[in-house]
Amino acid sequence: MKIFHTKTYEGIDSLQVAHVDPPGPLASGQVRVAMRAASVNYRDFMALSGQLRSPEGSLIACSDGTGEVVEVAEDVAGVKVGDAVAITYNAGWLGGPWRDTTSMMTRCCPLQGVMQEEMVVHHSEVVHLPTHLSFEEGATLPCAGVTAWHALCGPxxxxxxxxxxxxxxxxxxxxxxxxxxxxxxxxxxxxxxxxxxxxxxxxxxxxxxxxxxxxxxxxxxxxxxxxxxxxxxxxxxxxxxxxxxxxxxxxxxxxxxxxxxxxxxxxxxxxxxxxxxxTPIRVGSRDDFEMMNRAIALHQVKPVIDSQYSFEELPQALRHLESGKHFGKIVISF
The missing domain is CATH 3.90.180.10 (Medium-chain alcohol dehydrogenases, catalytic domain)
Known part of the structure; x- marks a missing residue:
């Protein structure tokens, strides 16, 4: 499968496409997601330049992604093959107030990012998308959407x-x-x-x-x-x-x-x-994500998308974000 990663943490110019083996068999509680879309954030610049706590070796880019569930472990309930889901940003923050331990499992530093054609994650790390949203629209939500929601009504x-x-x-x-x-x-x-x-x-x-x-x-x-x-x-x-x-x-x-x-x-x-x-905002929890999605579904909210790029055009998407000329979110379609 294809991934977009950096080995040298020298910013956008260090990004490259690589071909790697897909994730192996599922463990207990896990689901396999075929990724369909991603979006870019200013945080990605910090991750790609080594300013955040990076995983050892290379880093797969970007923290926000959506996809389709293609396999579930036998003990998983509530998620099924064919579901459209978003990958949560704070993998360790399920609900309640933020604690220092919850920040240790954030997508794209220290966890790997979403610019990969397939991901295997624990079922608690996926949230169902509102049915009226496309994968690209859903990809605007894990960081920007949850941050906006939590900033408005979390504290x-x-x-x-x-x-x-x-x-x-x-x-x-x-x-x-x-x-x-x-x-x-x-x-x-x-x-x-x-x-x-x-x-x-x-x-x-x-x-x-x-x-x-x-x-x-x-x-x-x-x-x-x-x-x-x-x-x-x-x-x-x-x-x-x-x-x-x-x-x-x-x-x-x-x-x-x-x-x-x-x-x-x-x-x-x-x-x-x-x-x-x-009240500094650290994105938000899975509970925040689900509450936000209920409001989005009830009111049929459509996130504002500025522009859309292909998987291979990730560097161009990041440069557009860097220019500050965007209005709304910049998304990547796989």
């Missing part, structure tokens, strides 16, 4: 009428926008151009701010909320945006740091003065 309930601040038009932000509107929240979004702002409005944002025209966008957020600030800010940018996200949030509100596009934040000078809760 605390999102109540109708609450205000949420989102950043940009990437996968987490577009999915968080779609989910926030399901909860009846007011969404304020910032983005880099009038065109992208308009697309966010079309997707459901109540107010949008072009942050290139309004560099001090936190002041605009305050004005839009009668000087109080939003109830929840989901921070994607990292070092360059976290202070403004905190400044945009009301006293007693919450900031959910999600992304590290501009790097790790330094000590946040406004943290103690702001009186907001900081």
């Amino acid at each position: 605390a309930p999102l109540i109708p009428g609450m205000s949420v601040l989102l950043q940009g038009g990437g996968g987490v932000s577009t999915l968080a926008l779609q989910f926030a509107k399901l909860f009846g929240a007011r969404v304020i979004a910032i983005s880099s151009s009038d065109d992208r702002c308009q697309r966010l409005k079309q997707l459901g944002a109540d107010e949008v701010i072009n942050y290139r025209e309004v560099p001090e966008w936190n002041q605009s957020v305050r004005e839009l909320t009668d000087g109080k600030g939003v109830d929840l800010a989901i921070d994607i940018g990292g070092a360059d945006t976290i202070d403004r996200s905190i400044a945009s949030t009301r006293i007693g509100g919450r900031v959910a740091p999600v992304g590290l596009i501009s790097g790790w934040p330094n000590t946040v000078s406004s943290l103690f003065a702001s009186s907001v809760d900081i």
Whole structure:
């Protein structure tokens, strides 16, 4: 079977296709999945450059994938041949609060990634896809979807009428926008151009701010909320945006740091003065994934897909992600 991997951890240029034997016979509790689609994330750059805890030897790329179950062990119940499933990102986090032990089993560092034609995993590592979604649409969910869902309502309930601040038009932000509107929240979004702002409005944002025209966008957020600030800010940018996200949030509100596009934040000078809760998001659990899928199925939500590439075009897909010009998720079709 084909895999896409790196041996040298030197970034996108070190990726190569290889042919290897498929996984061997199933052990107790395992299922075999013929992979059909994947999606790319900014985390993939960190994995491919050796910034994360990598497995020994080579690393199979990408953390988000979907496929069709083609074999199940005799003792597996609840999963059958022919089921369309997604592979979970946090293999060790089934439910409940996050603990340090749950982060040790994340897909694509330290576990191998999904850019392989066939995977054998424990049945607890697969989640059924909503039936109205294609494999490509489902592949947007394991990281970006679960992250968006958990950021919105994992640490605390999102109540109708609450205000949420989102950043940009990437996968987490577009999915968080779609989910926030399901909860009846007011969404304020910032983005880099009038065109992208308009697309966010079309997707459901109540107010949008072009942050290139309004560099001090936190002041605009305050004005839009009668000087109080939003109830929840989901921070994607990292070092360059976290202070403004905190400044945009009301006293007693919450900031959910999600992304590290501009790097790790330094000590946040406004943290103690702001009186907001900081709840870093580590994607989410299997329970989060299943709750999200129930909402997606009930409301027939369709994730926003920016573009689609073939298996062999993974490097091009990653370069498109690197450009920052995407709106929604970039997917790979096997």
